[in-house]
Amino acid sequence: TLVPKKIITTHNTIYDEQTYHPEPRVTSILSSHYKPEFIVNMKKTNKIMFVDYTDLKNLKMTEIETEHFLHDDEFDSTKHYFIITANQRGKIAMIDTKKKAD
Template sequence: TRRKPGRIMLIDYSDLGRSLTDAGRSLKVTVIGAAKFLHDGGWDSTKRYFLVAANQSHKIAVVDSKEGKLAALIDVDKIPHPG
């Protein structure tokens, strides 16, 4: 799949062994629209939410991995950089 700016791809690896043995099955991929210039990110302490900085957009995208959707797109004053 070609990378597109401003999109996050969630890939469900929970059924990987079965997917590899079943010729007709494939991994579940969820594409989530976010913000351009996604850069770096990391998990919150609960491992449910993934936060990723969109540096030149001055935003932080928060992805809910359990629901498979964008939980928030937070505007920030300065260029965000996690870490």
């Protein structure tokens, strides 16, 4: 369905500046290959959110901190690692999605 099951705010502070950002953009939503979970990359907040959709009426969300300015992302060829680049910083973030699923 395209009808929202739950609406959450993305209001947050910009990582380095500690200034309020009223509406950080979601740059991507991908599905884990190992468990019923979406991986959500939120720009400018240095956060990635994991949304467990096992129970659609009670979505469970977990945030992890990452590098600032993340925007280009993809899975590696094995679908094991989720890789996000932070071009303005010359860094990448890599998440082991299989280990997280255990």
